[in-house]
Amino acid sequence: MVAVTMMVDGVACSDEVEPRLLLAHYLRDRLGRVGTPIGCDTTNCGACTVLLDGESVKSCSVLAVQAHGAAITTIQGLAGDGAWHPLQRAFHDNHGLQCGYCTPGMILAAVDLLRRNPDPTEEEIRIGLEGNLCRCTGYVNIVRSVRAAALEMRESATSGVGR
Amino acid sequence: MIPPRVEYAAPDSVAEAVSVLAEAGEDAKVLAGGQSLLPVLRLRMAYPSVLVDLGRIDGLRGVRDEGASIVVGGMTRHSDVIDDPLVRRHAALLAAATATVADPQVRHRGTFGGALAHADPAGDLPAVAVALDAEMVAEGPGGRRTIPASEFFLDYLQTALDPGEILCEVRIPKLDDGWSAHYEKFSRTAQAWAVVGVAAAVRRSNGTIAEARVGLTNMSTTPVRARGVEAALTGKPADAATVAEAAMHAGEGANPPSDLGGQADYRSHLATVLTRRALSRAAHIG
Numbered sequence: 001m002v003a004v005t006m007m008v009d010g011v012a013c014s015d016e017v018e019p020r021l022l023l024a025h026y027l028r029d030r031l032g033r034v035g036t037p038i039g040c041d042t043t044n045c046g047a048c049t050v051l052l053d054g055e056s057v058k059s060c061s062v063l064a065v066q067a068h069g070a071a072i073t074t075i076q077g078l079a080g081d082g083a084w085h086p087l088q089r090a091f092h093d094n095h096g097l098q099c100g101y102c103t104p105g106m107i108l109a110a111v112d113l114l115r116r117n118p119d120p121t122e123e124e125i126r127i128g129l130e131g132n133l134c135r136c137t138g139y140v141n142i143v144r145s146v147r148a149a150a151l152e153m154r155e156s157a158t159s160g161v162g163r
Numbered sequence: 164m165i166p167p168r169v170e171y172a173a174p175d176s177v178a179e180a181v182s183v184l185a186e187a188g189e190d191a192k193v194l195a196g197g198q199s200l201l202p203v204l205r206l207r208m209a210y211p212s213v214l215v216d217l218g219r220i221d222g223l224r225g226v227r228d229e230g231a232s233i234v235v236g237g238m239t240r241h242s243d244v245i246d247d248p249l250v251r252r253h254a255a256l257l258a259a260a261t262a263t264v265a266d267p268q269v270r271h272r273g274t275f276g277g278a279l280a281h282a283d284p285a286g287d288l289p290a291v292a293v294a295l296d297a298e299m300v301a302e303g304p305g306g307r308r309t310i311p312a313s314e315f316f317l318d319y320l321q322t323a324l325d326p327g328e329i330l331c332e333v334r335i336p337k338l339d340d341g342w343s344a345h346y347e348k349f350s351r352t353a354q355a356w357a358v359v360g361v362a363a364a365v366r367r368s369n370g371t372i373a374e375a376r377v378g379l380t381n382m383s384t385t386p387v388r389a390r391g392v393e394a395a396l397t398g399k400p401a402d403a404a405t406v407a408e409a410a411m412h413a414g415e416g417a418n419p420p421s422d423l424g425g426q427a428d429y430r431s432h433l434a435t436v437l438t439r440r441a442l443s444r445a446a447h448i449g
């Protein structure tokens with residue numbers, strides 16, 4: 001067993017884990033944070049995407065021991081003070097989901113995309129989310145949701161209101 | 164699936180990593196970004212005894228200027244390579260090819276050294292290393308040694324690294340004044356491996372192509388240096404006819420695989436088409 005310490009959604013967590021434990025399983029099975037789903041065995045689908053020190057990663061392809069010392073944000077830590085993140089709101093308003101399985105990963109991948117590019121074109125959104133598969137929506141409303149959130153986030157950044 | 168049971172070590176120096184590897188013997192595995200290794204473990208295609216995680220060794224990360232070359236640390240992540248000013252300035256081909264690797268999440272974990280050590284024939288970076296005459300600097304129990312890219316890739320997923328060796332850094336001779344580059348990749352879906360890829364760098368001078376470098380991805384079990392294409396370009400006018408003629412040599416010395424991505428003859432055809440496109444973009448023709 002190996003000792004690990006990390007911040008998960010703002011809470012400090014310390015545990016003894018087997019080296020083979022995947023970060024996704026640590027979050028789900030040990031911490032009970034089941035908002036992060038697992039969709040494949042091959043690092044392809046992106047459903048398990050979380051932020052590691054602010055950058056998107058596939059938590060099924062990071063060992064918990066590799067995340068020692070890091071800060072992790074899951075979909076459950078994205079809302080602040082009871083208010084949804086603009087991306088969560090935009091996916092809701094624009095029907096950016098159907099079954100919802102891909103949604104946590106989509107939203108966290110989009111957080112990362114907008115951090116690097118606050119005003120992406122449709123093409124840039126599609127390329128920026130290429131690591132996330134959706135089997136329901138056909139992506140059209142996902143792209144629409146990300147554009148809507150990007151607009152709202154740029155406007156609140158210039159007016160200094162909101163997050 | 165859950166990976167098999169395995170021990171874990173996270174040394175904080177290369178010397179310590181080398182000695183942990185030596186102690187653990189043949190079944191030990193180096194862990195870099197894990198973006199190839201962890202899927203392999205989850206699919207239970209390998210059963211290493213111990214994972215030696217290089218992630219805590221700061222000295223293996225980053226890019227530095229060494230005069231005629233830049234030196235890229237083995238643990239430099241794809242996302243950092245793409246953004247690095249030295250890479251963009253002196254090895255634009257590497258930045259361009261790395262931007263086509265996988266997807267943002269994988270690029271936040273996967274490393275340059277890992278992609279080379281993994282030596283997947285469909286990987287985009289081995290062809291770049293071969294085209295740029297990169298040199299691999301490896302450290303093992305016997306000390307450090309330098310392996311030219313042309314001698315590094317031996318076969319499918321096989322390199323000249325000994326099991327106890329670590330790929331520490333990669334020296335890449337600068338291509339500066341007058342050089343421009345393009346990586347042309349053909350894949351069937353987003354976030355996919357290349358069916359075929361072409362890495363091209365060209366130096367133009369007074370309307371002619373003074374020098375060219377061309378490497379091919381997935382045209383053999385190892386990356387192919389397209390010397391015939393390079394020879395057909397050198398000293399010729401920088402125009403569409405030169406590029407089209409040179410591209411016809413792309414299949415020479417290649418031994419393309421037949422698999423779900425395409426049959427060998429299709430790949431050979433694709434190589435000429437993509438070589439023409441890559442050279443035209445690199446040399447700003449048409």
Ligand SMILES: Cc1cc2nc3c(=O)[nH]c(=O)nc-3n(C[C@H](O)[C@H](O)[C@H](O)COP(=O)(O)OP(=O)(O)OC[C@H]3O[C@@H](n4cnc5c(N)ncnc54)[C@H](O)[C@@H]3O)c2cc1C
Nearest residue numbers: 043195196197198199200265273274277278280286287330
């Ligand atoms: C969904 C997906 C899509 C991908 N698409 C592409 C693509 O389009 N093009 C592409 O080029 N790649 C692609 N990759 C692979 C990606 O580039 C990986 O980052 C790379 O192959 C391995 O790098 P890593 O750092 O993750 O290495 P790891 O997975 O940690 O290691 C890979 C292998 O190399 C060995 N190794 C790693 N580092 C060293 C070192 N410094 N010294 C000695 N041995 C070492 C390990 O022991 C292991 O055998 C894809 C991966 C995924 C999951």
Ligand code: FES
Nearest residue numbers: 039040045046060
């Ligand atoms: S579960 Fe599919 S990429 Fe992680």
Ligand code: FES
Nearest residue numbers: 098100134135136
């Ligand atoms: S909403 Fe069902 S997979 Fe995307």
